[in-house]
Amino acid sequence: MNHVDTEDWKTDSPAEDNSVKGLVKRAAYCSLIVVILFAVAFQAAVAAQHTTTNVTASRKVSLDIKIVFIGFNKSNIDTEYLAWRENLPSQKANNIMVGEQETRVTYDLRYEFVFLEHSFKQKLLDSLRRISVEKELENPWFNAETHNVLYDANKVEEWFYKNRADYSGFPGNGYTFLIANLTELPSVSYDQLAQPWKNLAISPHYYSVEYVDEDLGYRIRNRQFMTAWGGHYRMWFFDVSAGPSFNTPEDPPLQVVLKALKIDLNTQYGRVWLTQYLADYLWEAVWNFAVPQFVHEPIYSKRYRFAINIFDNRTDLERTSVPVDKTVNTSRIKSTFKELLPYSEIEVSIKMQNFSSDPDLARVVKESFKIIDVGTGYVDVRPVYRYLQLNIGKYVPRILRNEEEVTIPMFCFVFSKQHMAYTSKWEVRGYRASLQGIALGDMAVISLTQYYELERGAIVKPPQGTKGIGFSQTVIHESGHMLGLMHPFQFGQVGDFVDSPMSYFAHSYDFSQFDKDALRRMHADRILLESSAKLAEAYELPMTRIAMPMSLARLNNAQDLIRRAEQEYERMNYVEAVSLALDARRLAAEGLRELREMPNIWPLAAICGVIIGVVVGYYLSDIRRKTRRPRSLPPSSTQLDQRILQYIAPCHSVHAYGSQPLHVACLPRKA
Ligand SMILES: [Zn+2]
DSSP: OOOOOHHHHHTOSGGGTTSHHHHHHHHHHHHHHHHHHHHHHHHHHHHHHHTTOOOOSSEEEEEEEEEEEESOOGGGOOHHHHTSTTTSOSEEEEEETTTTEEEEEEEEEEEEEEEOOHHHHHHHHHHHHHHOEEEEEEETTTTEEEEEEEEEHHHHHHHHHHTGGGGTOOOTTEEEEEEEOOTTSSOOOHHHHHOGGGOOOOOOEEEEOOOBOTTTBOBOSOTTOBSEEEOSSSEEEEETTSOOOTTOTTOOOHHHHHHHTTOOTTSHHHHHHHHHHHHHHHHHHIIIIISOOBSSOOOOOSEEEEEEEEEEOSOHHHHHHSOGGGSOOHHHHHHHHHHHOTTSEEEEEEEEEEGGGOHHHHHHHHHTEEEEETTEEEEEHHHHHHHHHHTHHHHSSOOOBSSSOEEEEEEEEEESSOOEEOOOGGGGGTOOOEESEEEOSSOEEEEEEIIIIITGGGTSSSOOTTOBOOSHHHHHHHHHHHHTBOOTTTTOGGGGOSSOTTOSSOOOSSOOHHHHHHHHHHHHHHHHHHHHHHHHHHHTSOHHHHTSHHHHHHHHHHHHHHHHHHHHHHTTOHHHHHHHHHHHHHHHHHHHHHHHHSOOOHHHHHHHHHHHHHHHHHHHHHHHHHHOOOOSOSOOHHHHHHHHHHHHSTTSOOOOBTTBOSOOTTSOOOO
């Protein structure tokens, strides 16, 4: 028994099959199907491209840290406990300290521990003994002369590098920290350190470097007394039995600490204690070298322009004695930064002037001079900074901090004897904050004096004649801060023993591998973030625009470049990664701009779908009409009556007559 509603009844007869209404219905269904098919096809095409895009607002990248133990019993260190995130950082968000901005980059740190056999230690000891130099020297830690055994730190670093196969090489994407315990070498004991009145012969061992100021030839003193070194490779070594060093007063040798704290390494707690002790040093190394923080925002730019202004506030005699143009070397500064940022243009300009030619600045400096005692005092840097900030256009007319150019204004003052100082309320406690330089984000201010720096050779023991310290090294250090780099001892003083101009201890002019990696990696990170964001934006546009072959090809190329940049990044080829990421970002931006300008053809596609649907619907209905067998005879009068009855009373069901149901196919069924 079929139930037919009144509307269906009207189209029941074959004669009515090809009526306008039927045609419209078929066309509508076909149109709908065509439109849906269009949509699904577009969606599938876009989705296929989209799944491989790295659409992120932040980045999480991996770094491997290999830790090599030399001279330790494996049984004395619990590596599982050492790898616990309380002992060694498992993740590190890379942030900017001034302004507390986030870089949106987090490093996932993976550790590998290697214990070297006794034979390796023996090989190292032999090598060290071959290069050892014994010297009676005034040792600033002891404030007395000691018999020191010195090893050339650069030679030791080179030895570790050449013998890296013995600890299965460096990780491809990370850093190696070697930690040695070499008490077989002449080392300081607890008794020697704790009971100096006993006048025991003290013979510590140290790693040594030598630095000479490149401007004025002064030899930096006391650079023999180091316990660690590195910076030329992705490696840093630390000897826990060396020292103590005056520069790291909180880090006496391990053998001294063990006795002072009565630690027995052969007990369960001894194992825990040693693991934690080493973890503290390794934690510092990871934070100082592998994933350092930034002091200012590390902006990638096509050009870095260092605009150096030198103000000479010395007497005529002092100016004649050390001409100001001898105190700074622009070509050295330029080559240093070209090596640090090989993908950018470096410009260094210098302007020298006497205070007499700038009476306003001279007045501010004079008014900021605080006399402490007769003949001593300082120039308070804050009012001078404020004046320079308000009048910056007078000194450096065009200042940019964007991708086209990062301008670094530098103001270098030469005084006779008084430094500048950054004062504070703690000054009352005797705190003296005299400074050689300060990087303030929008400018750097440096102050050197004739007495303490330019003619330093005359005031030190033993004297160094007319030798002195010029501006170049401090300019490089402060400029490093302005680009974002932090001190390598920010998270532990022993990090100061590294060949970097960002170290206080080293008087280096060339950036360490850690500095280079940190800055270049961050530039790559940021450009990759921007490239991915541009691609994500493109994919958010209406799908019909993206599905255009030209646009898809452009987006695919951008995606491919991002993939290649990531590959180089993982191999620590950050210079190549920056270059590829820049190409990817340019392509993604071009593609995005092109897509935005393209009209949205979705409504047009829908209209096309309807037209196709109508045509197909008509065609199908025409075929059906032509191929259908004639249907049963016209309804009998009884049937007709029944229908009429049903038309009159639509709520009654229509009954079939005989075995044949009254209504058969041809009616579009209502779901
Ligand atoms: Zn600094």
